[in-house]
Amino acid sequence: MDGRILCVSExxxxxxxxxxxxxxxxxxxxxxxQAFGDLCRESVERGGSTGLIALWIRTLVNLASTxxxxxxxxxxxxxxxxxxxxxxxxxGFVALSTPLFFVAASLLKYGLGVGLLFDPLDRxxxxxxxxxxxxxxxxxxxxxxxxxLALLLNVYAVLRFxxxxxDGTIVSTVRVExxxxxxxxxxxxxxxxxxxxxxxxxxxxxxxP
Amino acid sequence: MRDPRGLLPLTPAVLHxxxxxxxxxxxxxxxxKEAEARTGGEVRLGPGTLYGSIKRMLADGLIEExxxxxxxxxxxQRRRYxxxxxxxxxxxxxxxxxxxxxxxxxxxxxxxxxxxxxxxGA
Numbered sequence: 001m002d003g004r005i006l007c008v009s010e011x012x013x014x015x016x017x018x019x020x021x022x023x024x025x026x027x028x029x030x031x032x033x034q035a036f037g038d039l040c041r042e043s044v045e046r047g048g049s050t051g052l053i054a055l056w057i058r059t060l061v062n063l064a065s066t067x068x069x070x071x072x073x074x075x076x077x078x079x080x081x082x083x084x085x086x087x088x089x090x091x092g093f094v095a096l097s098t099p100l101f102f103v104a105a106s107l108l109k110y111g112l113g114v115g116l117l118f119d120p121l122d123r124x125x126x127x128x129x130x131x132x133x134x135x136x137x138x139x140x141x142x143x144x145x146x147x148x149l150a151l152l153l154n155v156y157a158v159l160r161f162x163x164x165x166x167d168g169t170i171v172s173t174v175r176v177e178x179x180x181x182x183x184x185x186x187x188x189x190x191x192x193x194x195x196x197x198x199x200x201x202x203x204x205x206x207x208x209p
Numbered sequence: 210m211r212d213p214r215g216l217l218p219l220t221p222a223v224l225h226x227x228x229x230x231x232x233x234x235x236x237x238x239x240x241x242k243e244a245e246a247r248t249g250g251e252v253r254l255g256p257g258t259l260y261g262s263i264k265r266m267l268a269d270g271l272i273e274e275x276x277x278x279x280x281x282x283x284x285x286q287r288r289r290y291x292x293x294x295x296x297x298x299x300x301x302x303x304x305x306x307x308x309x310x311x312x313x314x315x316x317x318x319x320x321x322x323x324x325x326x327x328x329x330g331a
Contacts, residue, residue: 024264028264031260031288034288035238035241035260038238039241058253062256063257066257066258067257070257
């Protein structure tokens, strides 16, 4: 069997790598093609054209299954987070917990009439004017500060800015990295901030006939 | 220090790659050949499985790319070589211990004979 078949095999395999995500292809495509080329030569030496066909069948099955895995991992954002990303998500979740509790308690109480979370807190604060005064002073800092901190840290974790010069023009690009835990913190903190700011405007500036 | 048990259980492909790199640095095709030879042809890592696993193992710190070439004269300069890290060695050891415990359990329940061969029914 001449070397042309091996060349064509390598070329076809290189073209088929398009099924993988671009980042994966860029990082490992050349090595995969080289390894496949080695496998082709070995299969032909061992089993001639039958060996090459058997290799192609195995390779196509492997290509299809692993491409699905790589694409699902990429789209589901289940790439492993770096230690820094995990820390940011962890700090974000902790910072979110207090405002999340108070918003949930208020929504349950005034939306559904369920005072399970709200009533014990209300009693504890109303029974002691000093405690209420401290709560009124500290709570905006804890709520808004916590939400702002969680939002900023995790926006920083998922957004990548890049400035480059192309034909004399400065081009800026923004890329969102699919880091699921960090994105959850960004979404929840944005929703809570929106709820709190909306509530603030409704309470203070809404028209009341 | 990271706990190696945090990454267990390993996938068969990851364990085979760690075993292939335990004694020397190898490139992708070298890893495939070592795994195939060691298992008598039972394990054939495809390029997709191999490099998908390598990508995650690099991210987990189990292996690293090697700058050195075992034989620069004879080897293709485009090849990338990989070597096992100390952490990768500890993870492979922890996985081997986990599998050993399973084998001991199988032996205790008489699923395996003392020599390790599969029992042929009751």
